[in-house]
Amino acid sequence: MKIGDIAAATGVHVETIRYYEREGLVPSPPRTASNYRSYGDAHRRRLTFIRRARDLGFSLVQVRELLDLADDRERPCVAVDEIASKHLLRVREKIAELTALRKELDHMIGQCRHGSISECRIIDALAPETGRGPTR
Amino acid sequence: MKIGDIAAATGVHVETIRYYEREGLVPSPPRTASNYRSYGDAHRRRLTFIRRARDLGFSLVQVRELLDLADDRERPCVAVDEIASKHLLRVREKIAELTALRKELDHMIGQCRHGSISECRIIDALAPETGRGPTR
């Protein structure tokens, strides 16, 4: 497989695959006589793994850890659970943050009476003083 | 006010204030004889505005638009409402995405039986094939 083929097969962009290679996430594949990268099935599996983990929001550092663990089949999987659980925790936190944000925005926008800027509640909500002056 | 004072007053880091100045979000303040930046109340208001908008997740491009609008007090505030509503929409989308993610992670982690990697359900969920081989 050439890089374009494996990109199509895994859904990882060509440039991203080369980037992963530079970063050491995937091993450098052998080259053809014309210096094209030549990939096999192991590469495809590894890239698919990375793509799924990235889709689940794992950072590249975490992906690297997960790959290392996945390759060491004897070790207990507690380490894997730990990475995933830590990530889940951060996702929960992020959701909580964004939900608080959503409420604030909802409230702010709900107050807008569509008049002129000088009586805009949204700008009011952002400006520091109630009797607000120009910001510059 | 020196830059450290206004940083303390607004909660915007010193380096970030200088960065905003470079980016043209805040005007360059006058300098003292010793070339220190010297800020007044208008700067403080503008920085506070920026900070609140950033806290609400607006991008710097959006903040710039909001600042322009805030300074033009006669225009109708529909434009402000539009920016805020668009942002709210993206926040809602992000929450939906993360919630779906949370469910997937929940499910994945819930299946972990804490055995060895070779029978780890989390790795399984990431690996491309059911009878999975090494990823490299």
Added chain:
DNA sequence: ATGAACCTTGTAGCCACTACAGGGTCAAGC
């Protein structure tokens, strides 16, 4: 033989900062 569609390397850009390095200035304390 020509053109399109691929491949190569290397570099720069994105966002919104953050972290230095290597200097200058100022106020307090001795």
Added chain:
DNA sequence: GCTTGACCCTGTAGTGGCTACAAGGTTCAT
């Protein structure tokens, strides 16, 4: 008056995870 430490200055480089060129080489169909 001298030191110390906290501040300030500019400029540059780094962060994450790509993405987008530029400038060239290869392959394949027509």
